[in-house]
Amino acid sequence: MSDYRRITIASAGQHTGEPVEIAGWLYNLRKSGKIIFPIIRDGSGTIQCVGVKAQLPEDVFEALKNLTQESSVIIRGRMRAEARAQGGYEMDIEGAEIVQRVSEEHPYPITPKEHGVEFLFDQRHLHLRSRRQHAILKIRHEIIKAVRDYFDSNGFTLVDCPIFTPAACEGTTTLFEVDYFEDEKVYLTQSGQLYNEATAAAFGKSYCFGPTFRAEKSKTRRHLTEFWMVEPEMAYADLEDVKRVAEELIVFMVGRVLENRKTELATLERDITKLEAIKAPFPRISYDEAVEILKRKGSEIEWGGDFGGTDETLLSEEFDRPVMVDRYPAAVKAFYFQPAPERPEVALGVDVLASEGYGEVIGGGQRVHDYDLLLQRIKDHNLPPEAFQWYLDLRRFGSVPHAGFGMGIERAVSWICGLEHIRETIAFPRMLYRTRP
Numbered sequence: 001m002s003d004y005r006r007i008t009i010a011s012a013g014q015h016t017g018e019p020v021e022i023a024g025w026l027y028n029l030r031k032s033g034k035i036i037f038p039i040i041r042d043g044s045g046t047i048q049c050v051g052v053k054a055q056l057p058e059d060v061f062e063a064l065k066n067l068t069q070e071s072s073v074i075i076r077g078r079m080r081a082e083a084r085a086q087g088g089y090e091m092d093i094e095g096a097e098i099v100q101r102v103s104e105e106h107p108y109p110i111t112p113k114e115h116g117v118e119f120l121f122d123q124r125h126l127h128l129r130s131r132r133q134h135a136i137l138k139i140r141h142e143i144i145k146a147v148r149d150y151f152d153s154n155g156f157t158l159v160d161c162p163i164f165t166p167a168a169c170e171g172t173t174t175l176f177e178v179d180y181f182e183d184e185k186v187y188l189t190q191s192g193q194l195y196n197e198a199t200a201a202a203f204g205k206s207y208c209f210g211p212t213f214r215a216e217k218s219k220t221r222r223h224l225t226e227f228w229m230v231e232p233e234m235a236y237a238d239l240e241d242v243k244r245v246a247e248e249l250i251v252f253m254v255g256r257v258l259e260n261r262k263t264e265l266a267t268l269e270r271d272i273t274k275l276e277a278i279k280a281p282f283p284r285i286s287y288d289e290a291v292e293i294l295k296r297k298g299s300e301i302e303w304g305g306d307f308g309g310t311d312e313t314l315l316s317e318e319f320d321r322p323v324m325v326d327r328y329p330a331a332v333k334a335f336y337f338q339p340a341p342e343r344p345e346v347a348l349g350v351d352v353l354a355s356e357g358y359g360e361v362i363g364g365g366q367r368v369h370d371y372d373l374l375l376q377r378i379k380d381h382n383l384p385p386e387a388f389q390w391y392l393d394l395r396r397f398g399s400v401p402h403a404g405f406g407m408g409i410e411r412a413v414s415w416i417c418g419l420e421h422i423r424e425t426i427a428f429p430r431m432l433y434r435t436r437p
Contacts, residue, residue, distance in 0.1 A: 003019050004019045004020055004021040004076045004095075005018065005019065005020050005021070006020070006021050006022070006023060007020045007021070007022065008022070008042055008043075008044040008045075009022060009024070009040070009041070009042050009044050009045035009046065009047045009087070010044035010045045011044075012045075012047060012079050012087065012089040012091070013079070013081075013087075013088065013089055015079050016078075016079050016080060016081060016089070017078055017079065017080070018078065018079065019076070019077075019078060019094070020076070020077070020078065020079060020091075021074055021075065021076040021077075022040055022042055022047070022074070022075050022091065023042060023072075023073075023074045023099075024040045024041050024042030024043070024072070024073065024074075024075070025040070025041055025042075025070050025071065025072050025073065025129070026038055026039070026040060026067050026068070026069055026070060026071045026073055027039045027040060027041040027046050027069075027070075027129075028069070028112070029064075029067060029069070031065060034052065034053040034054065035050065035051065035052055035053070036050075036051040036061070036064055036065050037049065037050060037051075038051065038064055038067065038073075038075070038093075040073065040075055040091075041129070045087060046086065046087075046131070047085075047086075047087060047089060047090065047091055048085055048086070048090050048091075049075055049077065049090065049091040049092075049093050050090055050091070050092050050093060051064055051065075051093040051096075052093075055094075056093065056094075056095075057095075060093075060095060060096050063096065063098055064093070064096055067098065067101065068101060068102040068103070068104060068107060068108065069102065069107065069108040069111070070102050070108040070126075070129070071098060071099075071100060071101045071102045072098075072099040072100045073096060073097065073098050073099060074096065074097040074099060075091065075093055075095075075096050076093070076094050076095040076096065076097075077091050077092045077093045077094040077095070078091070078092050078094065079091055080092060108126070109123055109126065110123055110126055110127060110129075110130070121423065121429070121434060122436075122437075124427075124428055124429075124437055125428075125437045128427060131267055132267065132268065132424075133424065134264075134267075135261075135263075135264035135265075135267040135268050135417075136264075136268065136413065136417050136419070136424055136425065137427060138261060138264045139257055139261050139264050139265070139268075139413060139416060139417055140409070140413045140425060140426075142256055142257050142260055142261050143253055143256075143257060143409065143412055143413055143416065144209075144228075144409060145256070146252060146253040146256035146257070147209070147230050147249065147253060147407075147409075148209070149252075149256075150248070150249050150252045150253070151207045151230075151232060151249075154205075154245075154248075155204070155205050156205045156206060156207045156232055157199070157203040157205065157206045157207075158206070158207055158208070158209065159196070159199040159203065159206045159207075159208060160208055160209075160210060161189070161192030161195040161196060161199075161208040161210065162189065162192075162195065163188060163189050163210065163211065164178065164180065164186045164187070164188070164189070165186060165187050165188075165189045166186055166187070166387050167187070167383065167384070167387035167388060173215075174190060174214045174215045174216050175187040175188070175190065175215055176188040176213050176215045176225075188212075188213035189212055189213060190212055190213065190214055191212055191229065191231065191406060192208035192210065192212070192229075192231050193231050193233065193336075193404065193406065194336070194391050195208070196208055196231055196232075196233035196404060197233055197367060197391070197394055197402060197404075198390075198391075198394055199233065200233035200234060200235045200402055200404070201235055201394055201398065201400075201402070204234070204235050204236075205232070205233070205234050205235070206232070206233055207230060207231060207232040207233070208230075208231050209228070209229075209230045209231075210228065210229070211226055211227070211228055211229075212226075212227060212228070212229045213225060213226050214227075217432055218432065219431070219432050219433075220309060221420065221421040221422060222309060222358075222359055222411065222414075222422055223422065223431070223432075224410055224422055224423070224426065224429055224430060224431055225430045225431060225432065226430040227408055227409065227410045227426070228408070228409040228410065228426075229406050229407065229408050229409065230406070230407050230409065231404060231405065231406040231407075232245060232404050232405065233402065233403075233404035234402060234403055234404060235400055235402045236400050236401065236402065237366075237401065237402055237403040237404075238348070238366050238401055238403055239326065239348045239349070239350060239365055239366045239403060241403055242350055242364050242365055242366070242403045242404065242405050243284065243324055243326070243350055245405075246324070246350070246352050246362045246364070246405055246407075247280050247281065247282050247322075247324075247352075248280070249362075249407070250278065250282075250322060250352070250361075250362070251278060251279060251280050253412070253416075254275050254278045254416060257275070257416055258272060258275055258276065265417075268417055268418060268419075270416075270417060270418045271418065274320075274355065274356060274418075275416065277320045277321055277355070278321050278322065278355065279321065282321055282322050282323060282324055282352070283319050283321070283323045283324070284323075284324045284326065285323060285324070285325055285326075286325070286326055286327050287325055287326065287327050287328045287329065287346065288303070288327070290307070290315055290325045291303050293314075293315060293318060294307075294311055294314055294315065297314045299311055299314060303329070304329050304331065304332070305332070306328070306332040307325075307351075309359055312353050312357075312359040312360060313357035313359065315353055316353045316354060316355055316356065316357050316358065316359070317357060319355060320355060321355050322352050322353060322354050322355055322361070323352070323353050323355075324350050324351070324352050324353075325350065325351050325353060326348075326349065326350040326351075326365075327340060327343075327346040327347065327348070327349070328346065328347055328349055328351070329345060329346055329347070330344070330345055330346060330347040331345075333347040333349050333365075334381075335368075335374075335377040335378055335380070335381040335383065336367050336368055336374070336377070337349050337365055337366070337367070337368065338365070338366040338367055338368050338369065338401075339368075339373075347365060348365050348366040348403075349363070349364065349365030349366070350362075350363075350364060350365055350405075351363045354411070354412075354415040355415075356415070356418070358411065358414060358415035359411070360411070361407055361408065361411045361412050361415060362405050362406070362407045363405060363406060364403065364404055364405020364406060365403060365405070366401065366402070366403040367402050367403060367404070368395075369395060369399045369400060369401050369402060370395065370399070371392060371395035371396060371399065374391075374392060374395055375392060378392075409425075410422050410425040410426055411425075413425040413426075
């Protein structure tokens with residue numbers, strides 16, 4: 001069988017009429033008398049194959065005819081164009097090799113029938129093989145590649161930040177504590193931002209990209225306890241720079257998905273007109289204006305309160321693209337936010353709320369760059385100054401105005417894919433009551 005060249009299903013159209021083989025798994029099987037139609041998946045896509053009894057050795061036809069779902073198989077034959085087929089091509093079978101046949105006594109547990117959510121996530125290691133999950137994770141891959149390409153082509157240096165940290169970034173109540181050596185306590189990072197401020201002072205513009213952890217006992221559709229975040233930081237930058245870069249990043253990222261992942265968006269039945277509307281400039285409103293909009297829409301929010309998920313949804317319904325809300329009350333923001341010089345009760349921060357009610361996807365702003373003010377803010381938040389000596393050093397040695405933001409990858413994926421729940425956006429989600437598989 002050496003005459004058969006191995007290809008991927010994604011490249012099927014480049015090999016019409018050639019003797020080729022596909023190594024994959026049986027996704028589904030239809031039979032019609034003396035013809036069988038095994039649908040094969042190989043990770044790059046799915047393709048319908050056609051096996052005619054009269055044209056195959058009897059043992060090959062019978063093996064394929066009785067093949068069980070998710071059995072691994074190598075199919076050999078030739079591609080031909082077929083306008084009615086998904087992908088536009090079918091494969092005429094000339095031979096096959098069964099690599100491993102799934103036992104009928106222990107069949108593949110995820111069948112074409114409807115299954116409950118908890119069952120599917122108990123079987124997540126297998127659930128990933130479904131068309132829907134495959135499409136979501138392909139789009140996630142595209143988003144991550146776009147994020148890296150944007151920063152790499154705009155002068156940012158990737159610098160990885162530690163996952164074990166000695167102190168909090170976002171508040172001590174949402175930290176996962178870990179036993180370190182010799183009875184030392186450390187925490188799983190909530191953000192790489194503090195370290196990013198050091199790398200921005202070294203490189204001018206830097207970003208980190210990695211897993212972050214929040215010990216929030218939340219069961220909402222927007223929360224995971226482990227998620228991935230990209231965090232750029234810029235020296236000699238202010239709030240307006242954050243807004244500009246955030247807007248550019250989102251437009252670039254959505255454009256890449258629309259360009260390269262139309263098939264996956266179609267699998268998810270995503271309304272791409274909603275994504276096509278995501279163009280600059282994004283509307284920009286102040287927290288004060290946002291509160292007035294919310295009150296008009298029936299929210300009980302009062303000035304000084306942070307926005308909940310419902311508030312973010314109500315706001316985003318006003319616009320056909322993401323909206324930027326800036327200058328929140330300093331009291332609801334982290335200790336490192338720079339107060340507005342003309343109005344110290346508000347912080348020079350911004351949240352970017354995704355369209356269609358998906359809530360915050362980006363949060364960031366300008367950092368405190370004055371040593372004395374930062375020290376006071378650390379004390380005001382009841383944080384131990386000794387744990388932040390290195391961070392305070394950044395204000396002793398060449399301090400400059402600087403700014404940055406964080407974007408949660410899973411929230412971006414959820415929004416761009418149009419998903420109901422964030423748990424589908426990562427291969428193996430970690431939530432309040434889920435740590436397996």
